[in-house]
Structure formats: C-alpha cells, structure tokens
Amino acid sequence: MTAIVAGSVIAPPSAPDAAAAEVLEHASVVTFGAQDTALVAGQYLRIETVGEHLQFWKAEWADDDDENTLSFNASREGSDAAVLVRDTRVLYIPADREGDWFYDWGHSEVVESFGERGPEAARDWSAWPGSQVIEHGTIETLPAGEYLAIGGDEPPMPYLADRYRPFYAEMPREPQELLDWLRGQSGMTGEDADRWLVASLSDPSAINLMPADLRSAFFLAIALIPGFEVVAEEGSTATLRYVVPGHRTRTIAIDTVQGLVSSISENYGTGGPAGDTLDSTTTVRTTVVDSAPQER
Structure with missing residues (x-):
C-alpha cells in the first residue's frame, strides 16, 4: 500500500x-x-489523567434556535473559533484489582480559546449542559474495576484503563507473537492492522497497568512496527511519532526511567483558528498511595 499526498507518492516504511x-x-x-x-495490601495506584482536546465552534450554528443544532460540531477548517478543554480525573486502583476501585470524576474547563470569537465560543461551551454532566467532586465506586456511568442502564464493563486485563493470560510474552495477537484484534491485515493498532493506543494506562513482563513484551512488540520515529529526547522522556499520511499523527511520550507511557497525543491537521494546536493530548501521572477517597 502507498499513500498519495499533495500529488506525490510516499511509500510506507x-x-x-x-x-x-x-x-x-x-x-x-x-x-x-x-x-x-x-502493590502491597492496602495500597492504591493513583492515576491522574489530564486530557486536553480541541472543540471547533461555528457561529451560525450557535445562533440557530434549533436545540438539536450543536455549535461545536464544526471541522477545523470550517470553524469560526475553537476552545481547548481540559478534563482532569483520578482513578484509584487497589492492590487486589478484584476489590473496589474509586473514580474521582474531577472536572472539565476551557483553558484557552482561539479566533476573534474565541471568548464567545468559550462562554457557549461553559453554558452547554453536556460540558458538566456530573457534579464536581463526585466519587464513584467501581467494583472490580467495572464501569457503569452514573445513571446509566447498560451492564457494567471493564474500565478502559485496564481494558487488556481479561486477556492477560492469553497475550503472548514473545514480542512477535504478541504483535501478531494485537494485529489480530483489528480484523485487518498488513499496514491497515498496524494503523488500527497504533490508533487504538489512546489511554496510556492501558499499557502501564499491564504486568511488568507483559508491558515489557508490549514495548518490544511496538518496536517491530514500521513507521515509528523518535522526534525528541529530553531528560527521562523520549517522544515517538507515527504518521498516517494525509490523516492522523499519533505521538507517544515514554518515561525511559520508569518504563511507563507518560502521554499520548493525536492530531489530524493544522489550520483554522487553532493553528497548529494538537487535537488531543492525554497525560497520566501514576503514584502509589495508602488510601483512596470514598464514594460521595
């Protein structure tokens, strides 16, 4: 497979x-x-996740009286303004993962706006009911890490941060075999399977929470994928990039001292009021604590 960009042919690595x-x-x-x-009994992993994502705003949709018209459904190029929304949440995972987990829903806020009408877009986002679905300070209990949105009717499902846990036993520890297993989850073949796999790497904790031997094999399996390149090395952080020409760029920052993923970013392009600001970045900070807040 080759990719055609701006009239030229780029061969995949x-x-x-x-x-x-x-x-x-x-x-x-x-x-x-x-x-x-x-962990030892009584301890928790405290995982603070900070997600930042762009929301693109269209003025004429904001002025539309139809309540079904969403002003933040614009494309980057077709937007009149944009806001950068920061979402901060904390997950507490017990030493025994079959015990109760605790999830601090945190809060969301606009931290930056773009374009002449950016302040108007920021006010519009803050007034939108969907911007704060759950009250600040809400702590939810997740039995055995099973997640059920507050007020939802769907059956509980494994929390995203630990989504590989049901498969730990069957996931190979040999890197090439593990890569083949991961590719198999896509239902695709060749380069398409690799692109799907890289695109699925959206939550750093899905990697960080693996047992050490599996996490080690996972890093080695990813190393076998053509297309990753080192774009920065600073202190204990190395940043890798994977580009799908004309579509998506995935950037992964790795703490090379801890052997953990620090952040994952995604970008679909540049331009519009937001310029070259990334579409989304998810950053995690993992620490060990001796207690967790209780549900309220």
Missing part, C-alpha cells in the same frame, strides 16, 4: 526505525526494575 526501536527496547528493560504496578 518497510522496516522499523532503529532509533525508535532502541527507545522502546530500553523501556522494555527498565520496566522490571522501575516503579511497578504491583
């Missing part, structure tokens, strides 16, 4: 990038001796 593979191989090694996700 045929082999893994050596520098990217080196970063991932290093993360694979240090994950055994660094901060692990294994």
Whole structure:
C-alpha cells in the first residue's frame, strides 16, 4: 500500500526505525526494575489523567434556535473559533484489582480559546449542559474495576484503563507473537492492522497497568512496527511519532526511567483558528498511595 499526498507518492516504511526501536527496547528493560504496578495490601495506584482536546465552534450554528443544532460540531477548517478543554480525573486502583476501585470524576474547563470569537465560543461551551454532566467532586465506586456511568442502564464493563486485563493470560510474552495477537484484534491485515493498532493506543494506562513482563513484551512488540520515529529526547522522556499520511499523527511520550507511557497525543491537521494546536493530548501521572477517597 502507498499513500498519495499533495500529488506525490510516499511509500510506507518497510522496516522499523532503529532509533525508535532502541527507545522502546530500553523501556522494555527498565520496566522490571522501575516503579511497578504491583502493590502491597492496602495500597492504591493513583492515576491522574489530564486530557486536553480541541472543540471547533461555528457561529451560525450557535445562533440557530434549533436545540438539536450543536455549535461545536464544526471541522477545523470550517470553524469560526475553537476552545481547548481540559478534563482532569483520578482513578484509584487497589492492590487486589478484584476489590473496589474509586473514580474521582474531577472536572472539565476551557483553558484557552482561539479566533476573534474565541471568548464567545468559550462562554457557549461553559453554558452547554453536556460540558458538566456530573457534579464536581463526585466519587464513584467501581467494583472490580467495572464501569457503569452514573445513571446509566447498560451492564457494567471493564474500565478502559485496564481494558487488556481479561486477556492477560492469553497475550503472548514473545514480542512477535504478541504483535501478531494485537494485529489480530483489528480484523485487518498488513499496514491497515498496524494503523488500527497504533490508533487504538489512546489511554496510556492501558499499557502501564499491564504486568511488568507483559508491558515489557508490549514495548518490544511496538518496536517491530514500521513507521515509528523518535522526534525528541529530553531528560527521562523520549517522544515517538507515527504518521498516517494525509490523516492522523499519533505521538507517544515514554518515561525511559520508569518504563511507563507518560502521554499520548493525536492530531489530524493544522489550520483554522487553532493553528497548529494538537487535537488531543492525554497525560497520566501514576503514584502509589495508602488510601483512596470514598464514594460521595
């Protein structure tokens, strides 16, 4: 498969990038001796997740009296303004993952606006009922990590942060076999399977919460995917990028001392009022604590 961009033909990479593979191989090694996700009884992993995402606003839709018209359904290029929304939440995972987890729903807020009518868009977003579905400070109990939205009628489902847990036992620890297993989840083949796999890497905790041996193999499996490249190395952080020409760019920051993923960003393009601001970034900070807030 090749990709055509701006009249030129770009051949997809045929082999893994050596520098990217080196970063991932290093993360694979240090994950055994660094901060692990294994805890002693009574302790919790405290995972603070900060998500930032752009919302694109159309003025004429904001002025429409039809309540079914959503002013933030615009495209980047077709928007009159944009806002950057920051969502902060905290998850507490017990040493025994079959016990009660606690989820602090946190809060969302506009932290920046773009375009001449950006302040108007920010006010519009803050007044939109969907911007704060759940009251600030709400703590929810998730039995065994099963998630059911407050007030929802759907059956509980495994929380996204731990979504590989049902498959830990069957996931291979040999890197190539694990990569084949991960590709198989897509139902696709070849480069399409790799693109699906990279696109599915949206929550850093889905990787960080794996057992150390599986997390180590996961890093090595990702290192086998052609297309990743190192774009920055600063202190204990190495940043890798994977580009789907003409569509999506995925950026993954790895803490090479802890052997954990620090953040994952996604971008679909530039331009419009928001310029080159990334479409979304999810950053996590993982610590070990001796208690968790109770449901309220």
